[in-house]
Amino acid sequence: MADRELVQRVARGEEEALGELYRRHGTRVFRFALTITGRMELAEEVVQETFVALWKGAGSYAGRSQVSTWLLGIARNQGLAVLRGERKGGRAPGAPPELADPAKTVHAEEKRAAVWCAVQGLSAEQREVVFLAFYEALPYREIASLLGVPEGTVKSRMYHAKRKLAEVLS
């Protein structure tokens, strides 16, 4: 069943459809949220808020973008809201994500940890562009539409993110 049809079913109150959308998109939303917030517990909070927002607002989906992109847009708003709350509330830092895979070499793990730290060293605006381009493989036009900024801004954020990442990782 297509994502769009599932959203329509969610709008009619079908929990099974919400569960299917979660199975299809929960991980991408979580990883996006983790990239934005940098913390597991905050990313989990963002995923919850995103799918609850989907449950309440499925009827407002206009079908102008892919459901996955629409969900990432919701997640982004939720992520930024959570980050704003964090700054106000001053919660203690949480545990970083567990990147290690025992089957992989120590060298590869060290490299991934270094890349993750470098990504987290970017601004939130740069991190979201990096995720949407490199993980989601979204064209810059779609990213601009999702973020509500001009295409030139997306390219500029990526340009600076790329330079910063290259500096840190070189």
Next chain:
Amino acid sequence: MNRDCELCRELLPWYAVGVVGAAERIHLEEHLESCAECRAEWAQVAELARAVQETLRELPSPGERVWGGITARVQPGPLARVDVGSFLLGVSVWLTVRGRHVLLGGDLRLLGRKYRLFAEEA
């Protein structure tokens, strides 16, 4: 660095993941053939894109408690509900609030499973 180099370098991250338009790709590839500096930049961007992709794809998935938290929040009690039949075979008609909408719905219960018959705005 001329304007062609700038345009090329702006697009390289998206070229690395294969999402530039056909016309842009042709222009970019022609430029890369003729510009050694941009070819060097391309090598760096391709490596960076690969490293970031690998890292993001190794990020964990959400724990089971996340879905549990979602279901707990999307199952508010109905405003009114009428059940007929039993757990094995029965029908429910309910009235609930979803966001700004009041929904009237009906479910069929069959052998412990629930099937939505209808859900309409009341």
